[in-house]
Amino acid sequence: MAICPVYTTKSLHSTCSISTPSKTHLGFHQKQVVFYTTSGRKTSKRSGSTSSPYVITCSVGNSQTVVIGLAADSGCGKSTFMRRLTNVFGGAAEPPKGGNPDSNTLISDTTTVICLDDYHSLDRTGRKKKGVTALDPRANDFDLMYEQVKALKDGIAVDKPIYNHVTGLLDPPELIKPPKILVIEGLHPMYDARVRDLLDFSIYLDISNEVKFAWKIQRDMAERGHSLESIKASIQARKPDFDAYIDPQKQYADAVIEVLPTQLIPDDNEGKILRVKLIMKEGVEFFSPVYLFDEGSSISWIPCGRKLTCSYPGIKFSYGPDSYFGHEVSVLEMDGQFDRLDELIYVESHLSSISTKFYGEVTQQMLKLSDFPGSNNGTGLFQTIVGLKIRDIYEQIIASKTKTPVEATKA
Amino acid sequence: MASRAAPGVIGSSPSPSFSFRSAASLPVISLPVRIHANGKTNKGLTVRAMAVAKFKGTQRREKHLTEMIEKKVTEAKEVCEGDETSDECKVAWDEVEEVSQAKADLRLKLQQEKDPLESFCQDNPETDECRVYED
Numbered sequence: 001m002a003i004c005p006v007y008t009t010k011s012l013h014s015t016c017s018i019s020t021p022s023k024t025h026l027g028f029h030q031k032q033v034v035f036y037t038t039s040g041r042k043t044s045k046r047s048g049s050t051s052s053p054y055v056i057t058c059s060v061g062n063s064q065t066v067v068i069g070l071a072a073d074s075g076c077g078k079s080t081f082m083r084r085l086t087n088v089f090g091g092a093a094e095p096p097k098g099g100n101p102d103s104n105t106l107i108s109d110t111t112t113v114i115c116l117d118d119y120h121s122l123d124r125t126g127r128k129k130k131g132v133t134a135l136d137p138r139a140n141d142f143d144l145m146y147e148q149v150k151a152l153k154d155g156i157a158v159d160k161p162i163y164n165h166v167t168g169l170l171d172p173p174e175l176i177k178p179p180k181i182l183v184i185e186g187l188h189p190m191y192d193a194r195v196r197d198l199l200d201f202s203i204y205l206d207i208s209n210e211v212k213f214a215w216k217i218q219r220d221m222a223e224r225g226h227s228l229e230s231i232k233a234s235i236q237a238r239k240p241d242f243d244a245y246i247d248p249q250k251q252y253a254d255a256v257i258e259v260l261p262t263q264l265i266p267d268d269n270e271g272k273i274l275r276v277k278l279i280m281k282e283g284v285e286f287f288s289p290v291y292l293f294d295e296g297s298s299i300s301w302i303p304c305g306r307k308l309t310c311s312y313p314g315i316k317f318s319y320g321p322d323s324y325f326g327h328e329v330s331v332l333e334m335d336g337q338f339d340r341l342d343e344l345i346y347v348e349s350h351l352s353s354i355s356t357k358f359y360g361e362v363t364q365q366m367l368k369l370s371d372f373p374g375s376n377n378g379t380g381l382f383q384t385i386v387g388l389k390i391r392d393i394y395e396q397i398i399a400s401k402t403k404t405p406v407e408a409t410k411a
Numbered sequence: 412m413a414s415r416a417a418p419g420v421i422g423s424s425p426s427p428s429f430s431f432r433s434a435a436s437l438p439v440i441s442l443p444v445r446i447h448a449n450g451k452t453n454k455g456l457t458v459r460a461m462a463v464a465k466f467k468g469t470q471r472r473e474k475h476l477t478e479m480i481e482k483k484v485t486e487a488k489e490v491c492e493g494d495e496t497s498d499e500c501k502v503a504w505d506e507v508e509e510v511s512q513a514k515a516d517l518r519l520k521l522q523q524e525k526d527p528l529e530s531f532c533q534d535n536p537e538t539d540e541c542r543v544y545e546d
Contacts, residue, residue, distance in 0.1 A: 124506060131498035133505040165513040166476065168506075219515045225481030230507070233491070237504035240496075 064401060065153045066394045067182045069189035069202040071249050073212075073242070080372045081205065081383050082185060086111050087369060088387035089181065099174050102164045112179035116186025117163045119145040124168025135187055135241040142192040149198050152178045181394055190249040201287065201393055203386060204253035208260045209235070214271025251325035254284045255389075257382050264313040264335055273313060275335040276378025278385070282321075282328040286396040288353050289330040290385055292319035295352070296330075308346050311339050315347070334378035341367070347381075354385055355392035362388065469521065476514040483507045 072079060086093035086108045093106035093113060104115030121141040122130060132139050148158045159173035190196045190204075207215070213235060220226040250256055255278065262273035280289035292299045298320030304310035315336035322331045332351075338344045341363065348354070348362045356362060365384045366375055374380035487503035494500060532541035 124509075128499075128502055128506070131502055133501050134509065135505070165509060165516075166472075168509070216511075220511050223480055223511065223514065224477055225484045226511070230484050230488070233487070234504040234507050234511075237487075237491070237495075237501045238508060241501060241505075 064180065064398055065155065065178050065182050066180070066200045066397050067149060067153050067184065067198050068390055069195075069199040070183060070185040070205070071187065071189050071203070071246065071253065072185060072205040073187065073207070073246065079185070080374060080380075082106060082113050082183070083372065084365070084369055084380070084383045085183065085387040085390065086113070088365060088384070088391055096174060100162050100164075100171055102166055102171065103162055103174055104165070105160070105162075105174065105176065107179070110179065111181040111183060112176060113183045113185055114160065114176065115163075116140070116145065116184055116188060117165070118161050119186075120163045120170065123163070123170050133238065133241045135238065135245050137188060137191060137245055140188055142188075142195065146192060146194045146198070148176075149182070149184060149195055152176065152182050153198055154178075181390070187246055188249070190252040191245065196252055200397060201255075201284070201390060202253045204250050204256045206250060206256055206258040208258070209239075210261045211259050211271050211274065251327075254281045254287060255279065255386055256324070257379070257386070259379060262313070262335055264316060273335075273337055274374075274377050274379060275333065276382055277331055277333045278378075278382040279322075279324055280330050280332070281324075282330060286393045286400075287389060288355075288392075290332050290354050290389075291330060291352050292317060292332065292350065293352070296321055301350075303343070303347055303350070308343060310336075310343060313337075315343065317347070332382075334381060336377070338376045338381075344381075351385075355388045473514075473517060473521075476510065476517060479510050480507065480514060483510055 070081065072081065083093065086106065089108065089110045091108040091110065093108040093111065095101070095103045096105055096107055104118060106113040117134070119141050120127075120134065120139055122132070122139045127134065127139050130138070144161075148160055151158050155178045157175055157177045160176045161173045162171040163169075164171045184195075184199075189199065190202055196202070213232070216231050216235060217228070220231050221228075258277040258279060260275045260277070261271055262268055262275050264275075265273060278290065280287070282289065289295075292301060299318065301317040301319075302314065303317065304314045313336055315334065315338070317335075318331075318333045320331060322329050324331075338347075344366060345360055345363045348356075348360065351362075354362060362381070362384055365387070366380055369375060369380075372380065374383070483503070483506050487500070487507050490503045491497075491500040528540065532538070536543075
């Protein structure tokens with residue numbers, strides 16, 4: 001992989017210095033690293049006896065960073081979806097060590113999750129003055145977003161700004177090294193056309209208004225300052241901007257996870273049992289949609305019966321082709337809740353094309369994170385499945401790219 | 412003769428029927444509760460006890476965010492009194508949302524991170540505070 005990090009030479013005998021060319025104003029690091037040896041007295045094993053500089057050039061063509069976009073309204077990097085996703089790849093995702101404690105970035109062994117709020121061009125006071133919400137594209141710097149995502153995709157580390165959600169200010173930038181998988185999460189991953197083209201796969205998390213209301217109540221009711229009216233007013237006030245700027249991104253997503261209230265319980269307004277739809281676009285490269293029983297046909301399936309006993313209200317699945325914003329899609333839907341482990345494994349054994357590496361992987365992933373919200377319904381299930389699909393896409397992309405060796409030329 | 416009276420049933424007291432107290436006889440409803448990592452359940456509107464926040468810095472942060480939420484909510488209500496569809500009103504409620512989300516994230520982080528020293532030592536085992544000696 002062609003990453004060119006900067007090394008300090010404490011371990012070598014001769015005093016070496018490394019000079020890197022100065023960074024551009026956008027904070028990029030050049031692709032060339034130049035090594036100088038000061039004296040020819042002691043030679044290190046690698047370098048020759050001369051003091052000529054060595055230039056190592058990193059070639060751009062073998063960049064293997066896969067970029068995933070996730071549009072979600074629920075804050076950055078700390079959302080359940082992100083944690084499930086990073087868990088599929090292994091390793092816990094944590095904020096960068098030794099950096100800004102209010103950083104929104106999450107880094108694990110294979111994945112880096114970047115919060116798009118970091119690309120706000122206006123901080124909280126700036127937005128107040130201009131009268132724009134964070135949802136408004138005018139509050140975001142899409143040029144910088146495009147340049148930095150492009151650089152990371154090409155294998156160049158960037159200095160990304162940090163937006164501090166507590167203070168509402170833009171903090172000094174942090175260094176982000178290109179990872180194997182880059183996930184950009186936020187409100188506008190698919191808004192800008194150039195950024196959209198960089199995405200290898202995109203997901204939109206579509207929460208219906210009733211469910212959003214119920215979740216926000218759960219989140220905020222324990223707060224002293226909040227009341228039912230304030231939560232309602234907050235959602236209502238943000239709705240026009242949300243519908244105008246965020247919602248239209250749905251049509252560009254390769255997968256949409258739509259969360260709706262259940263149809264199994266008449267007049268249910270608790271929002272606890274959920275009906276979740278996984279809308280998968282057909283014809284996306286490297287992405288094979290999940291299906292039930294027979295691809296392309298319409299199925300309605302209730303797994304509860306003689307082989308499996310479920311408690312009220314049970315589980316209902318359906319699958320079928322559909323059209324979504326003019327695209328051909330396949331829709332897999334789950335309504336209800338899992339109460340027991342064997343329900344989950346039973347359902348998993350009947351789903352096809354879920355890209356698991358072994359039987360029961362979905363169940364295992366769900367159990368690992370069983371204290372996360374949504375672990376007993378379609379949200380957790382589909383988020384886990386999408387995570388496995390992303391792993392599959394990543395492996396296919398890597399296999400398809402031809403590797404070019406890093407060239408080391410003597411200057 | 413003074414002898415200890417055997418415990419007997421005094422006529423008028425009714426015998427308490429404990430048999431209905433057992434949970435098994437209650438109808439089993441799958442209550443929509445969110446079970447937190449520390450085992451407490453959040454039933455509706457009860458305030459969750461933040462017993463995990465032992466460290467002054469964290470407590471201060473939490474307090475700061477809580478106060479900010481209260482302040483921003485009152486601000487938003489004032490601004491929106493005049494015109495509910497104005498830009499200022501939208502921005503004010505957006506700020507409330509932002510701060511509420513930040514508070515929720517802090518709450519989540521508190522539930523996960525039991526001991527900051529432990530996570531520090533995982534990353535830096537050679538520092539003085541984290542050295543472990545095995546004889």
